[in-house]
Amino acid sequence: MILRHIRTALFFMSPLLPSLASANFSIETDFPGGNALVEKIEGNVVHIAPDNRDSRLPWFYWYFAIKGAGGQTVTFVLNPMHIGARGPGISTDGGATWSWLGAESAKDGTFSHTFPAAANDVRFSSGMPYVKSNFDKFLAAHKDNPFLHVETLAKTGKGRSAPLLLLTDSQRKAPYVVALTARMHCCEMMGSYVLEGIIEGVLANDEYGQWLRKNVDFFIMPFSDFDGVEDGDQGKNRTPHDHNRDFGDGSIYPEVIALKERLPAWSNGRPLVFFDIHNPALKGDVHEVIQFLAGESPEQADSLAKFAALLERNQQGELLFRQNMIMKFGTGYNKWSETPPPISSGWARTLPNCILSATLELPYANASAMTVNADSARSFGRDIAWALKSFLQENPAAGRQ
Ligand SMILES: [Zn+2]
Incomplete structure (x- = not known):
């Protein structure tokens, strides 16, 4: 001892x-x-x-x-x-x-x-840590699902294999693509439970899951800063910049470089929805409410407003979401000197096939007085999956691009 x-x-x-x-x-x-x-x-x-x-x-x-x-x-x-x-x-x-x-x-x-x-x-x-072993345990419960494919996204700076999860029917391409990223700031672990919930929603044997599997290919980067997750780093404000400030020219992190290469090629012009999942600060007024951070263009703001309305309408989970829980571009901490900002959701908005891209901030423990934990965060993830179905069904992108 x-x-x-x-x-x-x-x-x-x-x-x-x-x-x-x-x-x-x-x-x-x-x-x-x-x-x-x-x-x-x-x-x-x-x-x-x-x-x-x-x-x-x-x-x-x-x-x-x-x-x-x-x-x-x-x-x-x-x-x-x-x-x-x-x-x-x-x-x-x-x-x-x-x-x-x-x-x-x-x-x-x-x-x-x-x-x-x-x-x-x-x-x-400080939170509810979620590392690769938690993800492996989650995947093991779905290991026989033919729709689920795990690949290596990139070798990290420390030589680890950063996973890439694809939810797709390998026999054919779906008309839509949804890309999800988490842990750009590696300490923000509560987002990983949201990701589990979204995946559960996609794989569910119900009408939502069936529609999503038929119509959407999912590109999921569960650990955007994989070394940081496994090593237990903060990741936020990492020197010289963190992973979510690496989306301008000259990206330095292998996971970011791989995302920028692979997602445009993989989506191949199909209408794309992109969500990057974060947690804000540990506590405090603005940090204890779910927020989506809107993009800079009126079209993106409009798309997010439509998605948020559907999320509010369809939600069945434990966390309350209201369609006004959107931080408009240029307000709060959604202020940037560059447009689009050099963050993952800003980069995604530069893709010509991107119909909606936003950052999601899920509080660590307290969301509008409701408890955030693994189960409630997963239930919010399932709400997001269901809203994605409604959004893509009710807002067909083909006519807008
Ligand atoms: Zn963050």
Whole structure:
């Protein structure tokens, strides 16, 4: 146990060494998505901070395991801005499933937890971390589906194989293409649950799924910054720029370069809808409501308004969406010095076959007073899938391009 502590302390190169003599548990981050700086451990009080790594501005993602704490009560101290609207996320199954500790669990950035005697590996995070193993588990449930194809999108900078998911009938081309990207900012994991919900909606054995599989080919980039996801980086404001600022000339990230090459060729002129899924800041007024960020042209704004109206009309999931939850171009943080902005959804709007492209911001924990978690985010994803069917059925693009 003490050896583990020494390793942790050395690994983080913390300026303040933990009190090795008094701690009889360990704080670990050596697993996919792990991120924490252990500032100090005094008795059963642990001071934790996010490891910003190469982010130019401070950010809030952290994810650690505490091991060997069975039967003890441990208090964790963080910056209050680094704990979200419903408290920390907790997982007792090694990061496979998550729940929130609750809004009342943390006060002034401090929360305590009493570990059952048998508890060994308990995970805590600013959110509900989702890494490649979570995605693999989701795909395994659909592995025999002939519509689902997993390929390698690109070799990442660190040599990993970034996955590309295609939902398509390999016997023929569908008339429409929908492209979905997530984790441009790698820490924004709640978007991955939305993506699962959209995929479930497409693969469902109901009239929506059947229509979508017949009429739409899906191009899905689940981990746009795959190294960042697996390494547990913030990703936001990464140096020299982050993945979602890499869509101007001279892109530097392999996943972005591959997307820019492959999607135009793959869609091959077919009408394209593009959504890039994000999470905003951890909490705060504007960050606790679902928002779509509209594009710069009246045509794109009009398309998004139509989609949003259909999403409101069709929604059956746990998260409430209203068609006015659109951040118009030039308002809020949807302001840019360049048009289109050098972000993924802005790049997609430059494609001549793009009939709708927007950024989606799903709150981490609290959406208009409703709880965002894996299940509710998936239900919102299914709502999006159903709205896509209605949008493409009711807004045939053929006449507009
Ligand atoms: Zn983002």
